[in-house]
Amino acid sequence: MEVRHPKVQNKRTGPGRPANPGGFLDGHACKGVTCSAAHSVDFPVSVVLPAGGTGERTGLQTPKQFCSVLGRPLISYTIQAFERVPWIQRIVVAVAKESTDLMADIIRRFRHQKVQVVSGGSTRHRSICNGVMALGEDGEGMAPDGPGVVIIHDAVRPFVEEEFLQKIATAAREHGAAGAIRPLVSTVIATTSEGFLDHSLERAKYRASEMPQGFSYDVIRQAYQRCSETDFEFGTECLHLALQYCGTNAKLIEGPPTLWKVTYRKDLAAAESVIKESLSESALVITGGRASAAALAEALQKAAGALQMGLDLVPDVTAENSRYLQTESNFIQVSINDPCLSEVEALIQALEEANPAPLHPLVVIWMRVVGEDEASDSGMVAPASALVDMASAAKLHQILLYGIQIHQSKDSERRDRSVTRAAQIVRVLIRERSPALVGQLLQA
Numbered sequence: 414m415e416v417r418h419p420k421v422q423n424k425r426t427g428p429g430r431p432a433n434p435g436g437f438l439d440g441h442a443c444k445g446v447t448c449s450a451a452h453s454v455d456f457p458v459s460v461v462l463p464a465g466g467t468g469e470r471t472g473l474q475t476p477k478q479f480c481s482v483l484g485r486p487l488i489s490y491t492i493q494a495f496e497r498v499p500w501i502q503r504i505v506v507a508v509a510k511e512s513t514d515l516m517a518d519i520i521r522r523f524r525h526q527k528v529q530v531v532s533g534g535s536t537r538h539r540s541i542c543n544g545v546m547a548l549g550e551d552g553e554g555m556a557p558d559g560p561g562v563v564i565i566h567d568a569v570r571p572f573v574e575e576e577f578l579q580k581i582a583t584a585a586r587e588h589g590a591a592g593a594i595r596p597l598v599s600t601v602i603a604t605t606s607e608g609f610l611d612h613s614l615e616r617a618k619y620r621a622s623e624m625p626q627g628f629s630y631d632v633i634r635q636a637y638q639r640c641s642e643t644d645f646e647f648g649t650e651c652l653h654l655a656l657q658y659c660g661t662n663a664k665l666i667e668g669p670p671t672l673w674k675v676t677y678r679k680d681l682a683a684a685e686s687v688i689k690e691s692l693s694e695s696a697l698v699i700t701g702g703r704a705s706a707a708a709l710a711e712a713l714q715k716a717a718g719a720l721q722m723g724l725d726l727v728p729d730v731t732a733e734n735s736r737y738l739q740t741e742s743n744f745i746q747v748s749i750n751d752p753c754l755s756e757v758e759a760l761i762q763a764l765e766e767a768n769p770a771p772l773h774p775l776v777v778i779w780m781r782v783v784g785e786d787e788a789s790d791s792g793m794v795a796p797a798s799a800l801v802d803m804a805s806a807a808k809l810h811q812i813l814l815y816g817i818q819i820h821q822s823k824d825s826e827r828r829d830r831s832v833t834r835a836a837q838i839v840r841v842l843i844r845e846r847s848p849a850l851v852g853q854l855l856q857a
């Protein structure tokens with residue numbers, strides 16, 4: 414019997430916060446069920462992702478789009494946000510020549526399907542222009558009725574929702590151009606050449622221009638064909654080119670705060686935090702079908718709910734439940750007095766088979782339930798090192814294995830405290846995904 418967790422209140426859906434903080438997160442929440450039906454478009458849409466920059470402002474050697482976030486390059490998250498949208502046909506990524514091999518490797522490792530790589534240029538506009546022109550060339554992936562609408566999006570803005578993409582694409586189709594805006598955080602001022610205030614702008618009248626932006630293909634192609642070298646060299650705004658060179662006034666649509674661009678080093682940490690937060694919203698508890706394990710799992714579910722974490726409970730991951738192996742990122746195997754890790758070993762094997770190249774590390778927690786009088790290690794046929802060894806092997810397959818030992822006291826208060834502690838440890842292990850704690854058996 415499958416027990417669904419009661420609807421857990423999502424702390425991010427309060428007033429003033431996005432209903433869902435990003436495409437990556439949205440995709441995760443859908444758990445393999447298509448989210449597209451309500452957001453579909455019926456005209457061809459292609460995407461250009463400029464990714465040819467050096468990321469000077471991060472101060473890092475590696476361009477930010479290739480920086481690893483939880484074992485996966487930032488650009489791969491952005492590509493995934495577009496790739497999982499069924500009505501997007503083609504994604505052109507513009508990268509610097511020296512990054513071509515790296516990009517090809519990312520496409521292979523993370524199994525991107527819709528991506529075509531073109532050479533970037535010396536400025537962002539030149540990179541975008543190369544991508545736009547590539548869309549007009551006949552080739553594989555070309556929609557039969559042309560590129561239709563082109564969405565342009567910085568490769569370093571990984572959190573973009575399908576719903577918002579649909580708004581941009583539809584407005585671009587209707588008006589020729591459309592772009593995301595956000596309220597200004599600070600007031601914009603003009604300075605004199607001597608470094609004094611010249612004048613300040615009335616903040617309420619202005620908006621920050623963000624990405625994504627969408628264009629009818631003909632508008633953006635002509636804008637780039639007509640614009641000047643100065644535009645190519647110093648320009649920062651595609652919507653401006655559409656206005657100046659095609660007379661197209663873009664429709665502006667307020668986007669969610671998660672559209673922000675990774676620009677400084679701290680933004681990489683912020684992106685990692687957003688991803689970790691989304692990955693730790695839920696987990697699957699496998700009970701093995703035993704009543705005592707199911708009872709414990711239900712108590713754990715309640716305790717986790719209080720920590721804003723939703724747990725699904727299943728007896729096993731066979732038949733219909735095998736879908737979780739591909740759609741869930743966190744697994745808790747409850748083992749009642751199982752001394753030899755056999756159940757968790759079977760789970761890891763099933764995960765490796767179902768998901769040989771996970772997009773980010775998966776977490777498996779072995780929750781060993783022992784009776785009150787049982788000493789921590791008594792009855793543990795396998796030594797503690799067996800957990801460490803199994804965890805080391807699993808880590809090679811992007812699976813992080815941790816252990817929690819929970820003591821089933823006859824005293825209900827002690828039992829409740831133990832379950833609460835277990836839920837807190839689960840939350841921390843899943844959120845932090847710490848490689849240092851892999852293979853450890855923690856006491857709840």
Ligand SMILES: Nc1ccn([C@@H]2O[C@H](COP(=O)(O)OP(=O)(O)OP(=O)(O)O)[C@@H](O)[C@H]2O)c(=O)n1
Pocket residue numbers: 462463464465466467468469470471476477478507533534535536537538540541567568569674675676
């Ligand atoms: N010659 C360039 C410069 C930038 N970009 C891309 O444009 C997006 C937004 O630009 P920005 O944040 O300015 O990136 P960088 O130019 O890499 O950063 P910095 O200005 O700090 O060097 C990034 O995805 C970046 O890779 C590009 O495709 N080609």
Ligand SMILES: O=C(CO)[C@H](O)[C@H](O)COP(=O)(O)O
Pocket residue numbers: 537567622623624649650651674
């Ligand atoms: O927001 C944008 C367009 O309106 C761009 O992302 C922004 O202009 C990129 O500029 P820069 O390369 O200077 O960061």
